[in-house]
Structures are given as structure tokens and as C-alpha cells.
Amino acid sequence: MTTPVPRKLRVATTSLAGCFGCHMSFLDIDEHLFELVELIEFDRSPLTDIKDVGPCDIGLIEGGVCNSENVHVLREFRRNCKTLIALGACAVTGGLPAQRNHLSLSECLREVYQFRPGVENGQIPNDPELPLPLDKVRPIHEVVRVDYFIPGCPPSGPAIWKFLTDLIAGRTPRLTGGLLHYD
Amino acid sequence: MPTTPLAAPVDLDGVLQRHQHNPTRLLQILIDAQDLAGWLPAPTLTHIAAALGIPRARVEGVAGFYSFLYTRPVGRYRVLFSDNITDRMLGNDGLMDALCRKLWVEPGKLSEDGLVSVATTSCTGLCDQGPAILVNGLAIGQLSHRRINEIAELIRQQRPLDLWPAEYFRVDDNIRRKDALLDLQMPPGDALRAAIARGRDGWLDEVRASRLRGRGGAGFATAVKWESARNAPGADKVIVCNADEGEPGTFKDRVLLNSYADLVFEGMTLAAWAIGASEGFLYLRGEYRYLRPQLEAALARRREAGLLGTAILGTPGFDFDIQIHLGAGAYVCGEESALIESLEGKRGTPRIRPPFPVVKGYLGRPTAVNNVETHAKTCLIALYGGEAFADTGTAQSTGTKLLSISGDCAAPGIYEYPFGVPITRILEDCGASDTQAVQVGGAAGICLANYEFHRHIAYEDVPTAGAFMVFDGTRDLFDVARAFVHFFAHESCGFCTPCRVGTSLLKGFMDKLADGHGARADLNDIEWLDRLLKNASHCGLGSAAPNPVIDTLQKFRPAYERRLVSLDFEPAFDLDAALAEARQLTARDDPGAHLKTHEEDAQ
Ligand SMILES: Cc1cc2nc3c(=O)[nH]c(=O)nc-3n(C[C@H](O)[C@H](O)[C@H](O)COP(=O)(O)O)c2cc1C
Ligand code: SF4
Ligand code: SF4
Ligand code: FES
Secondary structure, three states: OOOOOOOOEEEEEEEOEOOOHHHHHHHOOOOHHHHHHHHEEEOOOOOOOOOOOOOEEEEEEEOEEEEHHHHHHHHHHHHHEEEEEEEOHHHHHOOHHHHHHHOOHHHHHHHHHHHOOOOOOOOOOOOOOOOOEEEEEEOHHHOOOOOEEEOOOOOOHHHHHHHHHHHHHOOOOOOOHHHOOOO | OOOOOOOOOOOHHHHHHHOOOOHHHHHHHHHHHHHHHOOOOHHHHHHHHHHHOOOHHHHHHHHHHOOOOOOOOOOOEEEEEEOOHHHHHOOHHHHHHHHHHHHOOOOOOEOOOOOEEEEEEOOOOOHHHOOOEEEOOEEEOOOOHHHHHHHHHHHHOOOOHHHOOHHHHOOOOOEEEOOHHHHOOOOOOHHHHHHHHHHHHHHHHHHHHHOOEOOOOOOOEHHHHHHHHHHOOOOOEEEEEEEOOOOOOOOHHHHHHHHOHHHHHHHHHHHHHHHOEEEEEEEEOHHHHHHHHHHHHHHHHHHHOOOOEOOHHHOOOOOEEEEEEEOOOOHHHHOHHHHHHHHOOOOOOOOOOOOOOOOOOHHHOOEEEEEHHHHHHHHHHHHHOHHHHHOOEOOOOEOEEEEEEEEOOOOOEEEEEEOOOEHHHHHHHOOOOOEEEEEEOOOOOEEEEHHHOOOEEOOOOEOOOOEEEEEEOOOOHHHHHHHHHHHHHHHOOOOOHHHHHHHHHHHHHHHHHHOOOEEHHHHHHHHHHHHHHHHHOOOHHHHHOOHHHHHHHHHOHHHHHOOEEEOOOOOOOOOOHHHHHHHHHHOOOOHHHOOOOOHHHHO
16 A cells, blocks of 8 residues: 655746735745745746646735736636635735825826826827726735735745645644734 | 803914813813814914924824814815714715705815815714704704705805704704603702712612613613722722713713703712712713703802802812813714723723723723713612612613614604613504614614514613614615614724724625625625624724624625625626726727626636
8 A cells, every 4th residue: 555645736826916025025935945845836926937827726916906917817816726815915905006096097197108207299008918907906805706815015934934834734824923914 | 170161262372271271181172273263274283282282293193083173174164964874764865965066065075165065974863853964063953955955055155153043953852751760850959968968888878779780881880880989099089971972873861961961960979979079071972062051051050059069068078070071073982991081182092901990090090980871860869769769670770761762763752761671662652663673772782673572671681872773674774784884984993903994894895795796705704804893802892893784694684695796706896897997098999908897707
């Protein structure tokens, strides 16, 4: 009798309307990365070059939803990931990009593409290749169902490590004390 | 010490002088300063801070806390529509729209000429004669489209408020059923004489024998509270009468203060006699400001009659006086420790307890806070004895209770019943028919469905601070719960995260359902939020905030389920509509310029 080698969990990650700070923080788990790759393998992620998500166990989403492409990517993640996690303030609340919600979209776009000093005859880009921006930046749970939220801007490396090891070991993840912060 | 309220100071220095440049009177100073210009411009705050020798941030912090203090310009006529569910049921939104259209102003904004601003406010305590508004702080009830037209005209003509028809400002008592308290016709001083004759200890024994419990909601034994305050170290004890009456649907204290003020003040003096207090405060909610002149007059009469002041009724060592402090539109200030903060001229943030107010209250002094009705009830005990008082009511709830009845019934108003009265009896008496539900105890209270109408008003069954809102078969209980959730989100003081964030998340979910984006997953999140608010909030506001949702989800679940458009998950907004502005700006209409709201459709 041989005991089956436990299958490695597949993990996908992406950055929507985020700054990659949360991904940088993920890399901050440093030498734990070696332990991690023993337990998981990456699917679509900025760390790999895979373009489409396949069936996964865990999906980590950095950033909120600011345009139609974000909606498509987020939905693809939700379709494929058994567990979907909002990673960081932007994914959880909209975060910094949501500061634009105080202005109308046309105010924002006109200011940038038409009225900015130095811009002449500027035009708001309308190439059909480009995704259109939503009128407001939204937290991801307003677009798809989300299973877990990790606050922080960014959440610390140790917090991400604790969260993932809990999840991989089959414990309901729980951040307490210094690991849980909102700034 | 007592100030003369009627001679209004003409300038800021006059205001400061009248309050002896005393920082603990900061809230009162700000209220009076606002009367000068209608709002509080930045230089006014700076001047007050300098004159009181306190940081400007503290002044700004207090001015920013209370909804009736304005640090931005408001109209010379400030119209606030009471927005309790009972006002909504009487069509306050249509009336507000009509007034705004007539005056060319948007809700929540200032008209361009600075003449008028129109907005909503929490329940103003005129639920039995709504819909109601406050105009520059004064209450007007029984609004109709006709009255709104007249008001619009008066504002357009810039007619000063004191020249408006007096009947607008008439507030009726609407007493429908009297019992021991409302039937009492006591010459001022009689209860005090009886208590003084018994001695301080003998008087406290009577209160103990009456088993009186607080009428403000929590039902704490009054004698225990008084005894703790009496035994607490410190000679300078304080009596506070809680007339904040902010619980939506409650207006019985308004009636007691309007027509039974002597019983209330006599009750406060009786408490002072038991505890050995020399200073008393009536904390009057800003909405009841119109009552202040007559209350001050009652206090003056009592001083003249030797019922307040030094050596009350010739009793050496019995010195006690009462002053009135105004609130400024903050429900949380009804919570006794927040009320004390507010009395001290601070933001109304509930304190961490222990120490309890009876040990360390106003300025660190032992303080006994009681509800208006509790104070009035003690007169009955002084006159007829504790045992006689305990003869009515039930085992754990002695005496009578005032109910403020509003909503779908023929005769809204004040009803006094012995404790133990069944809901069916009350509904019958107030002329309610086809009743679907009753909200007892206000937004923070309990929602009863018709299969529970055999239950009784009593601390051991259905406890209440007095509100009793009736909803007939035409009402949607989801709307009721949603109105209360809006109330709590608006009134959360913001001190603790579970309540500050939790109430606004709960509001978001209720609005999501109301806007037609509800899904089964939202109900799970709502229930999770309910638990979080209940267990993690710092004070009673946050822990009561989910009550209306918990009750209606349990008893009127179809009102929620009917609103679900998905049995799984539903985005919080219309995704394609969220691209409309960008489509317009880019003149695009290709398939890539659209989104399907439902993913299945997208595939
Ligand atoms: C959010 C909140 C609001 C309250 N509002 C009032 C109020 O308006 N009037 C009142 O008498 N008690 C109110 N209370 C209860 C008071 O904290 C306190 O228990 C009461 O005034 C004590 O008086 P009693 O023992 O005579 O009932 C409120 C409590 C909370 C938590
Ligand atoms: S949460 Fe902070 S670190 Fe993460 S994407 Fe947003 S801004 Fe960057
Ligand atoms: S529960 Fe709400 S009202 Fe009470 S302290 Fe916390 S934030 Fe303030
Ligand atoms: S409020 Fe600014 S860091 Fe906390």
C-alpha cells in the first residue's frame, strides 16, 4: 500500500485596480517562499506567465474593480477558484483608487486628457481595444462572491503567510493582534 | 448656577459671559452662539476656544459631533423633516419634495440666496401628530400639502417665525388613557413634605418597598441606583433627569414635561433628598427646545415656593437646585454616560464602565441618572407609600407605564396602563385594526407579530421604554426595518469600529435589497453582521442596532425573500449602467463597451 502524495494546491493571483504593493508584500514572506512552493503550485499570476486561469484551489485578488476588464478577470477567477480572497485594502474597500469616486468620471477623464497643462487638443481615448472605466471604483465583493478578506495596505508578509498556511492546513484562517491592521 | 434663558445675549462675549467662560458649558455656549448667526463660522469657534482657554480642536470636535450644530452656512430658514417610519407612513417624502420644489432648493443643500435649507432629521417625538418638521429648531406637526404651501409662502416672504400662525406650533398632549400618574393632581411640594417627614433613610426604604424600576429602557431598580449613589464617596452628588427621549416612536416624556413638569422636578428633588445631592440637571433634547421657557418658569415658581434652593421647605441642610441643559440632536446622548459627557460640554461618546456614573459621573462626582417618567413616578411613592405603589402591575414590574402609541391606529397618543397589560387590549383601545405587527420599545426594541399579541407589557415579558408603533396589513415590514437601520447608521457616534462600520454595512445591504439587487448571499452577510453588532459594540446603540432586522428576518422573512433577484449572488449595482458615462464620453457602443450584470448571460 502506498499513501498517495498529497496533491499540491493550485493558487492563482492577480492585480486589478491595485499598485502591486500587495504582491510585493506577498514576496516579503522571503524564505517561506521555499516552503510554500513545496505545498502549492502557481496558476495564472504575475509570478508566472500563464495568461488564463484554470481550475484552482485558491485565488488571491489584489485591487478593486475600476474597469470592464477587471470585471472579466474577476469573474474568471471566481469561476475557477474554490476559495476567493480579497487581498488588501483596495480589494476589500476600493482603497486608494476609490478616491476618484468623489468626482464624476467625466471630471476625472477631462482633467487628465483635455485640461491638463501641456495637453493640446487632447481627446479621451476611445480605442475599442481599451477597457472602459466604471463610473466608480468598487470593492470586489460588490461584483462577485468573496470568501475571505485580508485587510491592510498592504497586509504584511507574515499576515499573508499565516493566512495561507492556515488555509492550506485546513484551518479557518484567523488573523489576530499585530497581523490584523487596516492601514 | 441657574441662568436666565430669556434675555438672549446679543454678541458672542455676552454668550461667554452668561456661561462664566466655563469650558464644561461648551455645548451650551455653542448652542447659544449659533443662535446669533444661525450657524458657527470658523472665527466664532476660534474666539470661543481662545476665550475658554481650550484647544480649538476640542471646540471643533464638539461642534462637529451634534447634528443641530452647523459649521457650514445653513439657510436663514432651516427646515428639518422628521424621518421616523411613522412620518414616512404619513408621506413625509412627498411633502419634502413639494416644499423643495416650491422653494427651488435641493434636499440637503442651501438655496442659492441663502434663504432656506431643507433636510431630514431623526424622530422629533411628534409621532402622534406627524408628519412633523423643525423650523429653526421649533416643532410643527400635522403637516399637510396645504400647510406646506403656506409655509413655503411664509418663507418666501421672509416672515419672521414669531409672526407665523401660532397654531402651527401647537403641540397636543393627546392623552387617551389616564391611570395613577396622569390622574394625579398634586399641589407642588406635597410629595416632598411626605418624604422629608420620613427622613432620608425612611424615604429610601419606601422607594425600595415600591420596587420601582427605571422607565428609560433598561429597567434598573431605582432604589439600588440611589443607594449606590448615596453610599459612593464624595459629598457633591448630582441628580440628572434624562429627557433626551431620542428613541424613535417615544414621546411620553414630552407630555410629562409639557403638562406635568412639577411632578418631574419634584421627583428630581425627591431623589436629591434620598441621595444627598445638591445639584441637578435636566438634559433636554434639542427637539424639545420649545418647552424650555415654560420649564424655566416652573423652576422659578418652585424656587419662589421654597421647593428648590437652600433649606428646601425649611429643612436645614437640604439644598438643591436644577438647571436645564440642552442637547443638540444626538440619540446616543440618551445613553447615560454619553449624556454625562455631553453635560460636561464634550462629544457624546459613551464612557467605558466601570466606574459607573453612580460612583464617578458628572465631573467625577457620584451621579444618579433617571428617566423623566421614573422621576415623576416617585411622587406617587412619596404620597401613598411604596407598598401601595407595588400593588399595581406584575411581580417584577410594579406600577404603571406610559405608552406612546403611533402608527396605524385611530387614536394615537399617550396611554397609561398598569404593567401586565396585554398587547391585544392596547390595540383595541387605540383603535387599531388589521394589525400586522407592533414595534414595542422603539427602533432598539422588539417587533411583535400578530401571533404574539397575547403577550404583556412588563420587564419580564415585553419590556419597553414606551414606544408602541402599530403597522397594519398594508405595511411592508422590510421598509420598517430598513428605516430603523438608517436611523442607527445615522446616529452611531463613530467611537467603536463594529458599530461605526457595521451599521453602515448593514444599511448598505438593506439598500441593496431595496434597490433590487438582493441575493441569498446577502441574507447570510446580514445575519453575520447582526451577530457582530450585537456582540462587539461598545454601547447599547450598536448592540441594539440589528434588533429590527433580526426580528423581521425571523417573523417576516418573505418581506426579504420577495426582494431577492438571485438565490446565490448578485452584484451590488448594475454593471452595464456603470459603463454608461464612459460610453458617452468615448462615443463607443461596441460589444466591448458593455457588460452583462449576470455572468451566465455573459458566457
Ligand atoms: C443608545 C441609548 C439611548 C438611550 N436613550 C435614553 C433616553 O432617551 N431616555 C432615557 O431615559 N434613557 C435612555 N437610555 C437609557 C439610559 O442609559 C439610562 O439607562 C436611563 O436613563 C436610566 O434611567 P432609568 O433607570 O430611570 O430608566 C438610552 C440608552 C442607550 C444605550
Ligand atoms: S491595498 Fe495598498 S498595497 Fe495593496 S494594492 Fe491597494 S494600495 Fe497597493
Ligand atoms: S456602539 Fe455605536 S454609538 Fe455606541 S460607542 Fe460604539 S460607535 Fe458609539
Ligand atoms: S486616522 Fe489617519 S492613520 Fe488612523
